[in-house]
Amino acid sequence: MSFAFGFTDEDLNDVDIHDTKVEPTSKGKIESALETFNVLPEHQPRIHCLSSILQTLEGVRLTFDNYITAGGHIVYRRELYDVKHQIMMEEKDVSSKLSELLIERNDADVQSNVYEGGFKSWECSFDVVDAIHAVTEKSGLLNSSILELGCGTALPSCYIIKRKFEERDHRSMSLLVSDFNFEVLRLVTIPNIMINWASTLAVEELHRLTTDEVNSRFENNEVFITKELIQEFEKQLQLYNVQIVPVSGSWGREFNQLVGQYKIDFIISSETIYSPDTLPVVAESIKNILENAGTTHGQALIAAKNIYFGVGGSVVDFLTYLNSIKNSHFEIEVKEIADSSLRRSLITIEYK
Ligand SMILES: C[S@@+](CC[C@H](N)C(=O)[O-])C[C@H]1O[C@@H](n2cnc3c(N)ncnc32)[C@H](O)[C@@H]1O
DSSP, X not given: OTTOSSOOTTTSOOOOOSOOOOOOSOOSSOOOHHHHXXXXXXXXXXXXXXXXXXXXXXXXXXXXXXXXXXXXXXXXXXXXXXXXHHHHHTGGGSOHHHHIIIIISOOOSOBTTTBOSTTSOOTHHHHHHHHHHHHHHHSOGGGSEEEETTOTTOHHHHHHHHHHHHTXXXXXXXXXXXXXXXXXXXXXXXXXXXXXXXXXXXXXXXXXXXXXXXXXXXXXXXXXXXXXXXXXXXXXHXXXXXXXXXXXXXXXXXXHHHHHTTOOOEEEEESOOOOTTTHHXXXXXXXXXXXXXXXXXXXXXXXXXXXXXXXXXXXXXXXXXXXXXXXXXXXXEEEEEOSSXXXXXXXXXXXX
16 A cells, blocks of 8 residues: 555555445436435434543543655544553443454454444545645635544544644634544544644643653653643633534434534545445535535535445445536536555535
């Protein structure tokens, strides 16, 4: 995998490999996927309180690594083995299915309707980081209402947070991070956001906030989450007018209604169109959320591998579906990324 910097096989997804015939998603008239998509009661979407999640992290030492994208941008991410370690230490709190998957079977690949791959960073999320960098250079992304749909390790959101605090940008921003599994939000999404924020602090300040007499270890690749660090994080979020909103549960109509109150004008989604069952839901949700936000200019950045061999989703199917439901307010641009044998695309959707 020539695109990867510092990945282990375990950390990267490997959904590819055996060749299958990809059936077109839509045949004839397309039924609204949002109407027919069935969400089980236990997968109903929910907004969580950031403070409550942060409290569960107090006293946890996060081990992370830094990654450099093809465009040369740094982003930090919690190590997967460190996540597993936390799960083992507090097993009673984690859904037993997830624990069984990650610890006993040592398998962090997608298990449909149980776990959708959020603990690992997928390759296209690095492409999105580069794309976000370009957008932030060009226009004011940092004062948007942003949704990262199917965020997992949320590297694009982490990069946004890192940029915002590095730039000392005080314009108001809402950042919704959504994942199928609450435990992904708690164990990787929010820790990653916190690590990336912490990277913007002066070293002396970080040292002061993350050590005490009992916990005096201070390493380059660790952040010890203290009460003081959490307080400072929340204080700075307020100071910089940032609202972080974790959303768990399944996509669908209820999800769109729930996030709709935040008037989302920027959607990011990396590697979420791999399944023919949910690919139409992603397409319709993007259209639905942007149309209902009451914005004069909405945008979405969707990154994906061109074909998900053995799974069935593809960029062509996604575009076919999107083109069949979109109206004249939407413009779609596709950029192919062919810097390795794994062909990927970045789809920009403009709503005006
Ligand atoms: C393959 S992972 C990609 C994670 C991350 N965006 C990345 O690129 O590293 C797919 C993501 O989509 C989300 N997802 C998949 N199906 C979903 C569904 N039906 N409802 C909500 N989220 C879903 C998962 O939670 C997961 O985070």
